[in-house]
Amino acid sequence: MVPVIISGGVGSRLWPISRASHPKPFIPLPGGGTLIRRTYARAAGLASVDQIVTVTNRDLLFLTADEYAEVAAPGVKNTFLLEPFGRDTAAAVALAALQVAGDNPDAVLVVLPADHLILDKAGFGAAVAKAAAIAATGRIVTFGMKAESPETGFGYIEAEGDTVLRFVEKPNAERAAQFIASGRFFWNSGMFCFTARSMIAAMQELCPDVLSNASTALEKARTSNAPDRIIVEIDRDGFAAVPAVSIDYAVMEKARNVGFVPCSFDWSDIGSWTVLSTLVPADDNGNRTTGETMLHGVTNCYVHSEDRLVGLVGVSDLLIVDTPDALLIAHKDKAQEVKDLYNRLKLEGHEAATLHRTVHRPWGTYTVLEEGPRFKIKRIEVKPNARLSLQAHHHRSEHWVVVSGTAKVVNGQSEILLATNQSTYIPCGHKHRLENPGILPLVMIEVQSGEYLGEDDIVRFDDVYGRT
Amino acid sequence: MVPVIISGGVGSRLWPISRASHPKPFIPLPGGGTLIRRTYARAAGLASVDQIVTVTNRDLLFLTADEYAEVAAPGVKNTFLLEPFGRDTAAAVALAALQVAGDNPDAVLVVLPADHLILDKAGFGAAVAKAAAIAATGRIVTFGMKAESPETGFGYIEAEGDTVLRFVEKPNAERAAQFIASGRFFWNSGMFCFTARSMIAAMQELCPDVLSNASTALEKARTSNAPDRIIVEIDRDGFAAVPAVSIDYAVMEKARNVGFVPCSFDWSDIGSWTVLSTLVPADDNGNRTTGETMLHGVTNCYVHSEDRLVGLVGVSDLLIVDTPDALLIAHKDKAQEVKDLYNRLKLEGHEAATLHRTVHRPWGTYTVLEEGPRFKIKRIEVKPNARLSLQAHHHRSEHWVVVSGTAKVVNGQSEILLATNQSTYIPCGHKHRLENPGILPLVMIEVQSGEYLGEDDIVRFDDVYGRT
Numbered sequence: 001m002v003p004v005i006i007s008g009g010v011g012s013r014l015w016p017i018s019r020a021s022h023p024k025p026f027i028p029l030p031g032g033g034t035l036i037r038r039t040y041a042r043a044a045g046l047a048s049v050d051q052i053v054t055v056t057n058r059d060l061l062f063l064t065a066d067e068y069a070e071v072a073a074p075g076v077k078n079t080f081l082l083e084p085f086g087r088d089t090a091a092a093v094a095l096a097a098l099q100v101a102g103d104n105p106d107a108v109l110v111v112l113p114a115d116h117l118i119l120d121k122a123g124f125g126a127a128v129a130k131a132a133a134i135a136a137t138g139r140i141v142t143f144g145m146k147a148e149s150p151e152t153g154f155g156y157i158e159a160e161g162d163t164v165l166r167f168v169e170k171p172n173a174e175r176a177a178q179f180i181a182s183g184r185f186f187w188n189s190g191m192f193c194f195t196a197r198s199m200i201a202a203m204q205e206l207c208p209d210v211l212s213n214a215s216t217a218l219e220k221a222r223t224s225n226a227p228d229r230i231i232v233e234i235d236r237d238g239f240a241a242v243p244a245v246s247i248d249y250a251v252m253e254k255a256r257n258v259g260f261v262p263c264s265f266d267w268s269d270i271g272s273w274t275v276l277s278t279l280v281p282a283d284d285n286g287n288r289t290t291g292e293t294m295l296h297g298v299t300n301c302y303v304h305s306e307d308r309l310v311g312l313v314g315v316s317d318l319l320i321v322d323t324p325d326a327l328l329i330a331h332k333d334k335a336q337e338v339k340d341l342y343n344r345l346k347l348e349g350h351e352a353a354t355l356h357r358t359v360h361r362p363w364g365t366y367t368v369l370e371e372g373p374r375f376k377i378k379r380i381e382v383k384p385n386a387r388l389s390l391q392a393h394h395h396r397s398e399h400w401v402v403v404s405g406t407a408k409v410v411n412g413q414s415e416i417l418l419a420t421n422q423s424t425y426i427p428c429g430h431k432h433r434l435e436n437p438g439i440l441p442l443v444m445i446e447v448q449s450g451e452y453l454g455e456d457d458i459v460r461f462d463d464v465y466g467r468t
Numbered sequence: 469m470v471p472v473i474i475s476g477g478v479g480s481r482l483w484p485i486s487r488a489s490h491p492k493p494f495i496p497l498p499g500g501g502t503l504i505r506r507t508y509a510r511a512a513g514l515a516s517v518d519q520i521v522t523v524t525n526r527d528l529l530f531l532t533a534d535e536y537a538e539v540a541a542p543g544v545k546n547t548f549l550l551e552p553f554g555r556d557t558a559a560a561v562a563l564a565a566l567q568v569a570g571d572n573p574d575a576v577l578v579v580l581p582a583d584h585l586i587l588d589k590a591g592f593g594a595a596v597a598k599a600a601a602i603a604a605t606g607r608i609v610t611f612g613m614k615a616e617s618p619e620t621g622f623g624y625i626e627a628e629g630d631t632v633l634r635f636v637e638k639p640n641a642e643r644a645a646q647f648i649a650s651g652r653f654f655w656n657s658g659m660f661c662f663t664a665r666s667m668i669a670a671m672q673e674l675c676p677d678v679l680s681n682a683s684t685a686l687e688k689a690r691t692s693n694a695p696d697r698i699i700v701e702i703d704r705d706g707f708a709a710v711p712a713v714s715i716d717y718a719v720m721e722k723a724r725n726v727g728f729v730p731c732s733f734d735w736s737d738i739g740s741w742t743v744l745s746t747l748v749p750a751d752d753n754g755n756r757t758t759g760e761t762m763l764h765g766v767t768n769c770y771v772h773s774e775d776r777l778v779g780l781v782g783v784s785d786l787l788i789v790d791t792p793d794a795l796l797i798a799h800k801d802k803a804q805e806v807k808d809l810y811n812r813l814k815l816e817g818h819e820a821a822t823l824h825r826t827v828h829r830p831w832g833t834y835t836v837l838e839e840g841p842r843f844k845i846k847r848i849e850v851k852p853n854a855r856l857s858l859q860a861h862h863h864r865s866e867h868w869v870v871v872s873g874t875a876k877v878v879n880g881q882s883e884i885l886l887a888t889n890q891s892t893y894i895p896c897g898h899k900h901r902l903e904n905p906g907i908l909p910l911v912m913i914e915v916q917s918g919e920y921l922g923e924d925d926i927v928r929f930d931d932v933y934g935r936t
Contacts, residue, residue, distance in 0.1 A: 016779065296809045297802065309794040309820050311484065311809045314802025318783065326777040327790060329797060334765065334782025341764045341779045352777050369837040370847060374888075375871035377845070377913055379838060399891050401867045401915040403843035420842075421917040423867050423893065445845055445915050447869040449889040 001132060002107050003043035004096040007036060007056040007064065007114035008086045012342035013272045013335065016326035017304070020346070020354040024270065025114035026063055030279040030290055035270060036114040037067045043112055044073035045121060046128055051077045053099060055092040056114075058082035058233060062362040062465070065229075078229040081218075084236040089190070090250035091242045094203055094214035095234065101196035108132045109199070111192040111247075116269055117279075123265030131193035134162075134259040140202060141193040141259035142252060144186025145267045150176035153271050153336070155188035155248060157260070164260045167253045186262060188248065190269075198257070207250040213242040272335040273319040273328075277302035291322070300332070324357040324367075362465040363388050364441070376453045380434070382407075382442040387435035389463035396450030396457060398426040400434070405442035408435040431461060469600060470575050471511035472564040475504060475524040475532065475582035476554045480810035481740045481803065484794035485772070488814070488822040492738065493582040494531060498747040498758055503738065504582045505535045511580055512541035513589060514596055519545045521567060523560040524582075526550035526701060530830040530933070533697075546697040549686075552704040557658070558718035559710040562671055562682035563702065569664035576600045577667070579660040579715075584737055591733030599661035602630075602727040608670060609661040609727035610720060612654025613735045618644035621739050621804070623656035623716060625728070632728045635721045654730060656716065658737075666725070675718040681710040740803040741787040741796075745770035759790070768800070792825040792835075830933040831856050832909070844921045848902070850875075850910040855903035857931035864918030864925060866894040868902070873910035876903040899929060 011024025018024045025036035043052050052073075056064055061082055068078060081095045093111060100107050110128055118124050131141040142164065144157045152172060156179050158165040167188060171179065179185035194202075203211040217238030224231045252258060270276050280288035280302070287298055291305025297314045305322045312320075319335060321328040330338055345353035358367040363386035369377040382388070382405075390410065400409070401423040409416050410433035411426055417437075418424060426432045428450060436442035460468045479492025486492045493504035511520050520541075524532055529550055536546060549563045561579060568575050578596055586592050599609040610632065612625045620640060624647050626633040635656060639647065647653035662670075671679040685706030692699045720726060738744050748756035748770070755766055759773025765782045773790045780788075787803060789796040798806055813821035826835040831854035837845040850856070850873075858878065868877070869891040877884050878901040879894055885905075886892060894900045896918060904910035928936045 016777075294809055294812060296805060296812070305795075308792075309484075309818070311794065311796045311806075311813075313796070313798035313805050313809055315786065315797055315799050318797070320797065322795060324776075326779065327773075327795065328779045328781070329783055329786070329788065330781035331783050337764060337781050338779075341762055341781055344762060344764070345779075350777070369845060372871065372911070375911075375913075377837060377847075379845075397889060399867075399869045399889075401869075401917075403840070403915065403917060421865060421867075423891065423915075425891065443840070443843075445843075445913075447871065447891075447913050449871060 001046055001048045001128075002100050002109050003046060003049060003052045004093070004109050004111045005036070005039055005043060005052065005054045005056075005114050006089060006092045006096075006111060007054060007060065008083075008089075008092065009115075010342070011115060011270075012339045014270070014276065015338055015342040015345075016321060016323045016328050016352060019352070019356060021059065022063070022356055022360070023060070026067065029117075030276075033070070034067055035117060036064065037070055039112055039114050039116060040068050040073070041071045042118060042121060042124060043110075044071060044076050046110070046125060050075055051079060053079045053081060053096050053109075055081045055083065055096055057086065058084060061231070063360050066360075080229065080231045082231065082233045084234060084239055086244075087239060087242045088244040089247040090203075090207060090210045090245045091214055091239070093192070093199065093247045093251075094210050094242075095218055097194075097196045097199040097203070098211075098215055098218050099232065101200055105197040105200075106195050108135050108193065108195055111190075113190045113269070116189070116191070116267065118265060118267050120265035123263070127261050127263045127265070128193065131259070131261045134261070135193045135195055135198070138195070138198050139257045139259035140198060140251065140255055141261055143189045143191040143193075144260060144262050145189045146262065146264045147180055147185050147187045150180045151187065152176050154269075157186045157188050158184050159186060159260050159262065160184065162260045162262075164258045167248055187267075189263070189267060192247065192252070193261075199251075202251050202255050202257075206254050207243070207245065209243050210245065210250055213238065217242060273302065273321060273330065273338065274332055274335040277319065302332075326352045361388075362386070364436075371453070374449060374451065374453075376448040378446040378448070380444045380446055382434060382436040382444070384436055384439045384441065387464060388433060389460040389465075389467060390431060390433040391461065392429060392431045392459045393450070393457050394459070395428065395452035396448045397428045398432075399447040399449075400424050400426065401445045401447075403443050403445055405436060405440050406438045407442050407444060408437045409433070410435075469514055469516045469596075470519050470521055470568050470577050471514060471517060472521045472523065472561070472577050472579045473504070473507055473511060473582050474557060474560045474564075474579060475522060475528065476551075476557075476560065477583075478810070479583060479738075480807045482738070482744065483806055483810040483813075484789060484791045484796050484820060487820070487824060489527065490531070490824055490828070491528070494535065497585075498744075501538070502535055503585060504532065505538055507580055507582050507584060508536050508541070509539045510586060510589060510592060511578075512539060512544050514578070514593060518543055519547060521547045521549060521564050521577075523549045523551065523564055525554065526552060529699070531828050534828075548697065548699045550699065550701045552702060552707055554712075555707060555710045556712040557715040558671075558675060558678045558713045559682055559707070561660070561667065561715045561719075562678050562710075563686055565662075565664045565667040565671070566679075566683055566686050567700065569668060573665040573668075574663050576603050576661065576663055579658075581658045581737070584657070584659070584735060586733060586735050588733035591731070595729050595731045595733070596661065599727070599729045602729070603661045603663055603666070606663065606666045607725045607727035608666060608719065608723055609729055611657045611659040611661075612728060612730050613657045614730065614732045615648055615653050615655050618648045619655065620644050622737075625654045625656050626652050627654060627728050627730065628652065630728045630730075632726045635716055655735075657731070657735060660715065660720070661729075667719070670719050670723050670725075674722050675711070675713065677711050678713065678718055681706065685710065741770065741789060741798065741806065742800055742803040745787065770800075794820045829856075830854070832904075839921070842917060842919065842921075844916040846914040846916070848912045848914055850902060850904040850912070852904055852907045852909065855932060856901060857928040857933075857935060858899060858901040859929065860897060860899045860927045861918070861925050862927070863896065863920040864916045865896045866900075867915040867917075868892050868894065869913045869915075871911050871913060873904060873908050874906045875910050875912060876905045877901070878903075
């Protein structure tokens, strides 16, 4: 059994927490953890799993690996298939099937979108076991979620017993209501189960363009092996030739050998703030809040606050999401339209569509605390044993003050250790490097001074993360 | 003519911009400036003014003086009567009348609340001139604002010609509507005009307790004279004995010699966010915004944003006020109830009722950028020629990095000059002092480290602002 976690898409309805560089699978959940971490734990908890394949954007590798590291999964090897850009789900499934087939064409793959929330692990495990047994017979199995309400945000599957009658794209409200009334429809979850061999055969027949171009992109990929993980960087040019099409459209809707497993466990794809808000318990007035709030005459509101006091007076039915650099206030009935706001930000090239104030790097994070003319203040957190690149800047000098942990600093020709409450100065042009030699996180305040303070004023001489 | 600016009260309906240490007269107006600065300019622009008396809380002296310094008022001497705490308007008027009577009992005083917005300076000047002429005959003159709408937040004056028939406290909506219909009612603006002699005589008759105790508190006051200003610190114990009562109740409603000047110029006391919002022009959908916003399907909303992006989706009739540490979202129809929210914060002793993240000091400001275990980062801005106290801390050391301007630093036994992009380190226990010797503002980043980082870990040895 090889779980394949497919992690793509921003989840723009969950802006401003979800952003291009920090998409939906990575948003912190009210109950703790993230969607991708829980998905990984769920995958690792399945029977006979010793490899998990993850298909994701190359920019998300380090973030993903950090999330996985939070889950104890002894004996599980991670294979990362890193896409240079998204080409929809058929391409991702093709890559995974081809990669796994290289070792064992009869391995059973179970495709799990990274942004599903499933709390009933036993129910999930039973459904996967059932699907795996069907998949072993050469069929491609889809999972149908018991449709409880006439959602218009999902595709539907009409089924009878374990036979799929047809796949239906996202319906309008009227059709969705008819589906629910009929009792024969299930939500199309986007989870699938098949052997590598049968998926490759189906693609060869139904979408040979996807398969052959994905195969070329995988052959040309740059692979690095470590004992506990394989990183496969898919070739950019080869991947660009893969048609962007969904696995539903390319394979599932046309395949003749589709199997079906109806599921009744709770399941959500956390499609909007309205859905996410339900993870927070409501008070007597229907208000759900995280962070510091004060409510006066308020009903049915959701408040997510990270570090500020939110005071509400006389309002109802609002979704309020507060982050350090952007605030969203939406009416509950318009939660779907947050996507439109996000799209406008993206069109304008607004930074708040892409980056959070805290930016994740392979070695840790940095947060811009303040910017002004000729200066910028950053909080830098370096993970234990991590090191930044050996670098220099043309236009700025930097003061570093260690506020927590220990720093090993290369500054020009010298190398020094800085303990908490010590500082150093990196003049403009000096080669320098920051490292955390310790076992606790290193927290440092950096005060930059100079005529130009953009992130692109950096010359990298050496980098353990391959960014030179 | 001696204008008397009375500055008291938080303006809690304008939270979170208005706070106890930064009350309504000091909030930045959409059109520029502040209410108190505009009030001062209006007062200084009146005919024959060479002294302006300000009655305010002692904690607001430096903030007030800074605001006044923004207005060119050549030849005007400022007298500050500093109350240790508020005792309502009768006490404030008594202090002003007694103070001015010491120089000239026949001087004409015009009382101006610090939080009024009047754009028509000519109309205002004409009304004051008219009132002054009546006041010179020994009458106490009140100004009535033409009541245009049935406001329930003001007291009313019923008048016929220049004769006041009666004062009426804040009415309910029904009575207010009757007042407007009758055409004989004016809003009681809280502006008055009288000679020092006649107000003292009226108080001697109508509220002798207020007068005698105010007189004692003034006699025991600590006065410091400078060529351009007099600072009178009213005695705490003496002032505590003054009954807290409004000038309307104590004098105006009972006096027999009240004069009346009806006014038709635009006037507002900026009583709520709904009123303040009207100072910002509306777009075609009735939205009024300052700062960076993105609106999607939004009507009749007001947004005040200082440094963050505010995205709104599908909402209407909201007041949204965003500050670095607190956010308010109120329905327009409930703008008055912001006061209730403020009162709850105050009751809880919440810092957001009192302080902004940027705290004003006599020498400039500081802003806490970030706090964590054992460290705190501040941005410190020192005004030209200003100096902090000579001080020491028991529990923290400090790193200082100059990002703009020049700093003169006493650090233990040494005194150094730091230019932009230079830094120094103040060990725990060292006596130190920071000064801006230049003519441009000094901006500095301070990184504090230590086991305790409260503002009260400070020993002051010497201070130009008398805080030792």
